[in-house]
Amino acid sequence: MSQQFLPDNPLPQEAKVPEEIARFSPAVEAEIDGHLAKYPPERRRSAMLPLMFIVQRERGWLDKPGVAYIANRLGVRITDVWETATFYSMIYTKPAGKYHVQICKTLSCKIMGAGNITEHCAQRLGIKPGETSADGKFTLSEVECLGSCGTAPMLQVGFDFHENLTTEKVDEILDACARGDYKFAVKVR
């Protein structure tokens, strides 16, 4: 035991923050109840993904109170929620921008130049894949195959597909987003 390295001034004991649980409006609660009703009571945890989308929609991302809420509602532990949340690229475990630009990096897209598209986006937005821009508008990420190999390269904004990309096309999309007049074709759940 290397007691010799103990710092001279021990750090103060951190105050324990009580576990917060998110609260939602009755309308949202009713929506959640609707999802829960689809599954038998002992299989409640099957409603994990719909709940995650709702919490994310209401709170922007899966923050600590949100995770605690889901764990509480489904009778699972927060690590279970964490495990599921980190698996999916469309569930945010840290604050995400309004426009989530997801560029496919799997084989077909890669062959058709997804690397260039990513580089272009990164340069334009000034962020690396996996980061969120300072103004909180954009989140850039590289994702696995989105099932649009025939029209590679492609990217997804929210749930909208943009296919057969060129740098010009990407610029158009990003400009629309930056201006704020980008219309989501698929409604964010």
Add this chain to the structure above:
Amino acid sequence: MADLIKVTINGNVYETEKGARLIDVCREHGHAVPSFCYYSDLALQASCRMCLVRIEKMPKLQTSCTITCTDGMIVTTESEEIEKAQRAMVEFLLANHPLDCPVCDRGGECELQEMVFDWGGLEERFSERKNYAPEKFLSPMVANDPQRCILCKRCTRVCDEWMGEDAIEAGGRGAHTVIGTYDGWLNCSECGNCIEVCPTGTLLDATYRHQARPWELAQTITTCTFCSDGCQLSLGARVGEVMRAVARDRYVDGINGEFLCIKGRFAHPFINHEERIRTPLIRYKQGGRLVPATWDDAIGYTAARMRAIGEAHGADAFGIIGSPRLTNEANYALLKFAREVIGTENFTASDAFSLAPCFENLSAPLATHRDIRFAKTIILVGGEPEELQPLTGKQIRQAVRNGGARLVIFNSVPIRLKEQAAQFIHINPGTEDAVVLALAGANDDELAAGKLGVEAKTLADVRRALDETQGDCVLLFGSELSAAAMATLAQLPQLLGAREGRRFLLHPLPFYNNSVGAHDIGLMNAKLSVAQLLDQAGQGLRALYIAGSLLPEHLRGREETLRQLDLIVVQELFETETTALADVVFPAASFAETDGTFTNNAGQVQRVRQSIPPVHQARPDWMITAALASALNADFGFQLSASAVFREIAEHIAAYEGLRYPLLKDESRPVQAKHALAGARDMTGAIQEIRARIQSMNVTSARPTETPKVGHELFKPGTLTSKTPQFPLLYAGNPKPPTVLVSPLYQITVDANLRATTVAAGD
């Protein structure tokens, strides 16, 4: 008898039971099948793809861990094709595995290292950069290096299935999957079983981190000294210092498998702690200081004082108190000392409650932990096994989760095991006796249900479940029962009657490692309880000889009267509240420094073996007693050998008849003491007593509704556990330190005041 089927493995035909797993059958017959993720008794994972075999008529190579044997199956475990596939798998595993074996604590006992070493000549074709993540801490006990992970998920399965905690999970996906927790900090019971089952150096013991190498350690198989489960563990010692305790099956194969709780695994630093009493101490005058003395002086001084007191006041001026923490040998020596040297019956052991009523009326055998694992119905009355007897808790949980047992819990507190219970019956505090009354018969259902605060129908349901049980039915009970209730519960198998296909087993839940042994030796069915004996202080009692320390509940409030005694002799490891009253203190050897036996709550007599020589001048307790006896001109005849003491125990104690150390040497086949079974007894008197007791009981329906926090008992810093510097941190709420890259021990200091306040405010 299960059907036998024929399986052909590598051209040899073997008979095996239907439903056997292929990997087990292969290994049983000496066909080595490599694997990482397969772990018998855990849910299947089949993620390491190492156990591939070729089965005829199946199109591809199959994972043998997921295949159940069928009749006529023809299996090949060794071929060029299989080896090629396996080599490719290892190559993939090593694609992101760092080559830092010299630094990794697992080096030398790492399964991945061994597999690569055995095969040799593995080529590594990945020239890309490996995933990098810094080594970090998940808790004060668990160190984590995510890069070394091969994603076998044994840790997550153990955490879920053994501990029911789900504290550790795999997050992320693909090559970026990491083992971790929600916000990077583990708030669990810190059992460390994830460390034990990890095949690589991903999860490591933070208390032993970077201290030694496994091949440098002398491994000694011994019995844990904390709770009454008696887990078998292996102490790794190096030059007289115990470095770690593990239950890895390469070193030890006991009742607990690879399971240990936080205390067994991490609470060993007390053995070489600097506060250990180093020499005998004598307080020459009342109110003076304890002064170091030589052994000869201390023994001579004590003997002279004892002789003087004996001459002046007679034999009954002495009281002798053994301890449920000591070995059977130590307690037997004390008993012999009381009877033969002093000539008094004033002896007892400082246990929290006596199991005597249970053993006197025992009408069914004690359940071993294996019995609990395969039981069909489990009734738990009171107690909190997952905090106080963690192995029993784990076995109950596995019986329910993996064995489909029906668990019924009667408790006034919603304990954690309730998640597994088929029926959790929330009773009013202090009414555990009424449960026994209800189980014994239907006559008192109204009364019992009223006092318990439950519906009478619930009680009938439980009785029906007991009635319908096919297979083993285990009755577990905690410390809350009164003597009459304990006796009635012990007779319950007789009261309910025998039936074909149903077997009753009893399992008491005492607190200490040798509570059952202390009872067996005869210290607990003495005429006086500890409290009664201590109350005699000043009224005839002039001298006390205490091995170990008195429990706080016995000591508090009696300090003044005890100070009036002429002589108090104490054998202890550390200076405690009891040694503060002592006139003579002998330094005793801990469980790691002595040979002996402990008897666990399943009645199994298990060996304690010397791992290191006694530290400083300590001596084993029985040796001190024998030395004192010879100073008083009585020769016990077992000066230097614990086995001689045990032989004498075997001759004098009926339950231990015929036992010898060589018979106890195999920890994988523990020997159960032969406790005498009482036949059917007339329990009307006892039942009447319980009924009267319940009727006069003032019950409150204020039941705790919150499940107690994990570790509220486990983390309590006691005399021994507080010597592990991590325990106070855990008890202070296990705060997450500012950075997880450095051990929390170097970052957070729990000062004496904070510890005192948390203990005082503790549950």
Add this chain to the structure above:
Amino acid sequence: MSIISDVIESTKAIIKGMGVTFSYIPKEKWTVEYPDEPVTVQPRYRGQHLLHVDEHGREKCVACFLCAAACPSDCIYIIAADDPRSPEERIGVDERYAKVYNIDYGRCIFCGFCVEACPKDAITHGYNFELSVYNRADLLKTKDDLLITKQKQSPNYRVAFADEDVDSEYKEV
């Protein structure tokens, strides 16, 4: 035998013997005037061990115990410890370092297995060969005696150049 023939034979023998002696006088000297002159040692000479440091002066040893495990005479004793400080402040290159590193030269047989076993190139044989002491306990060398930054090198040796043949049997003089 007559006296005369004896004298002649003896004189012949002396002349023959002294002839060898005198023939060597003009040749190069083999004797090393140790300790007045340094001894020349081969580059691969196995003398007292050296514990190495990296370019920032941090010890290379990570206390993996492989040298102790490889040692046939069991003369290496290590106590490993944790150094939780930042990489710049650390004693060693890694968090794990050897708090104690002792070699007992009363037992060491200079076989070089420890050097072969070391995965970090932290230990090598140096050239110091003067290990005689008056007290046997002094043969136990600690880390301070072994570290390359602290070991006192004897002035009584010089390392041969790579192409220099110091003591070959077939040396042409």
